[in-house]
Amino acid sequence: MGDWDTIPDLVRWSAERYATAEAVVEGRSRVSYGELGARVERAAAACIASGVEVGDRVGVWAPNSLDWIVAALGAVTAGAVLVPLNTRFKGAEAADVLARSGARLLFVTGTFLGASYVASLRRAAGEGPGAGPLPGLPELERVVILSGDAPAGFCTWKDFLAGGEGVGETEVRRRAGAVTGSSLSDIIFTSGTTGRPKGAMITHEQTLTAYDIWADLAGLRSSDRYLIVNPFFHTFGYKAGVIACLTRGATMIPQPVFNVDTALANMAAERVSVLPGPPTLHQSLLDHPARDAHDLSALRLVVTGAAVVPLRLVERLREELGVGTVLTAYGLSEASGIVTMCRRGDDLALIASTSGRAIPGTEVKLAEDGEVLVRGFNVMRGYYEDEAATAEAITEDGWLRTGDVGVLDGAGNLRITDRLKDMYIVGGFNAYPAEIEQLLGLHRDVADVAVIGIPDARLGEVGKAFVVRRPGSVVTADDLIAWARREMANYKVPRVVEFVSELPRNASGKVVKGELRVGDRDRG
Structure with missing residues (x-):
């Protein structure tokens, strides 16, 4: 540090x-x-x-x-x-x-x-x-x-x-x-x-320790040029972006809103070498028809994270764009935005299927119901002026209840399988949407997918999939359901498929399931 x-x-x-290095590039403005x-x-x-x-x-x-x-x-x-x-x-x-x-x-x-x-x-x-x-x-x-x-x-x-x-x-x-x-x-x-926003209180020491670690594990350098598309109002943009760059002297290139054409132009013109963001951001760059018209050869580091990161996405970033380092990570605002992270040199399959291991100074374990618990320097000081919510979120011995469900392998690599509150029960079987989404994402015609539980008279609940087709695809709901029956246990198979142009996501790239549920009720 x-x-x-x-x-x-x-x-x-x-x-x-x-002092003389470029700190921020914004249009024609270049600030040292x-x-x-x-x-x-x-x-x-x-x-x-x-x-x-x-x-x-x-x-x-x-x-x-x-x-x-x-x-x-x-x-x-x-x-x-x-x-x-x-x-x-x-x-x-x-x-x-x-x-x-x-x-x-x-x-x-x-x-x-x-x-x-x-x-x-x-x-x-x-x-x-x-x-x-x-x-x-x-x-x-x-x-x-x-x-x-x-x-x-x-x-x-x-x-x-x-x-x-x-x-x-x-x-x-x-x-x-x-x-x-x-x-x-x-x-x-x-x-x-999952409800009204609550204010997670984070200190200077927590912020600096966490993002010095982030910059170290990512391998951020003073020569890097970092396109910051992740919003500054979110930890991923402000801390993994601005604060991390300050610790290493990297150049910040803020982009106000994600637009693929603008991002491609910025990446080529400014020789962008670092581009963190949710998987959908990188997927849209790879799939853009004008991608090959831009020189993206400077790009060397991608950090991403979500419950579902397709292995094919990691492979394409390496093979098609020549990105030397692709890492996945997991965090939440209540833990200073970072809990686990893959390490450079990890196997591609491990990077795609897990969010890596606990960062230094942090412990991760699973509760009996599979909920991910975190303890360490990064756990918030509490929710601002909300003692009841703080007591509910942090145990007396300092473990933060994340609300996420996960699996830990023998080496301590964490795989997030779902939000605790997103799980639904099909005829007595626990169905985890993220697991089903990962399987559906393997279908060649599926660009993006989200699954929720909906009421069913016979089984109590069944799955409904909201699917974004790949460009040019004409796959039907019946096609996808038939394919799913061949690829997953019957209780996991969505009974309903609805095609949408895009999924509602928050700043960190997570699908806002509440909007899908509300929209589904409205349509029903």
Whole structure:
């Protein structure tokens, strides 16, 4: 680990060690590590000038960008606790997280994907007892618009930064020095695939230890150019992206939204060497008809993870793109985003069929019902202001209940078989959707698949598969069901198949089964 105990230490250290190296590339903007350090300190000064104190919560609701990096790291350098907001949130969802976290300051984008975040927030929190820019959020004192003009009561990014000009470097360094390794660095609100999001509290020390390990196991280098498509509001984007790059001096290339054509263009133009992301991201790159028109030869490292990672995907990344290192990993917000990871040199079949072994400083075991339990430095300090949920999630002797079902082999490699709550029972047999999805994914015409349990008068529940066909495929539901009967036990065979254009996924690439269930009920 480098000579840093906190994220402000890391920012200053990387600015000095990699001063002239490219830190962030965004369009025509090329910012060195030295310049990034200066911008972060300027943003920290502005936060201090605006009244942010150590421990205050500061929200960021914006897509991946240089300004997101600067605003977030600036707030943390000023001693604040970062609260990243999901860019897919609607106004009411964002207002709920801001209210529950008690955020005093918010950085927000203007318009993204055709939606005005400010307008949606005003609709959700424009009325209430407060006197600030959003009366429905009385603790929120200031809202800064990162891009575009600011309406009355709000502040532009330029004006916000100008407000910090009276705060000197000495004060910024003093404030950064008030932060310790045990201070909270962020509150990551869970994706909410199984209910209302809860805020996992993570410290500076946990974050830095975890992503120094991640960078070490992945083999991240200072010469790497890292296309960060994973959203910054999620641990995979912010920590395995921004924080990991800071520890090694790698170049960050943020992409606001995943678009295959844009990704291919970026990869070729910027000689991208590192591209982590969910399996669907890499699958879409491999299958894109214009892929061969782009020079992707610099790509050397892919880190992915999900319950299902097809072996063929790992093989194609190695064979067709010449990717030297393909690794799988498993984590969750409540464990600082990382629990297990494959190691370089592992067999391809092991990489595809497992999520690797526990990272150093972490223990993994299975409960009697197969639930994966985790204990170690990476386990959250608890859910923010939710003692009941914390007690339910963490045992008295420190084991985190992940809610995932898994299998451990003799060497400690973990294979996630399902979410505990996704399991359904067919005529007395436990059916695990991830296992069935993995089998269905072997069919040559299946590009993506998700399985849920639906009511059945005779068997109690049966499986229903939502399938995305490969381009040009005309496979039918009857074809797939007949094939499944030949390939798996009868109770596992889906009784219903519905073809869809895409599956609903959260930021970490996990299918949001709740949306499939709700949609299924609506159609029923």
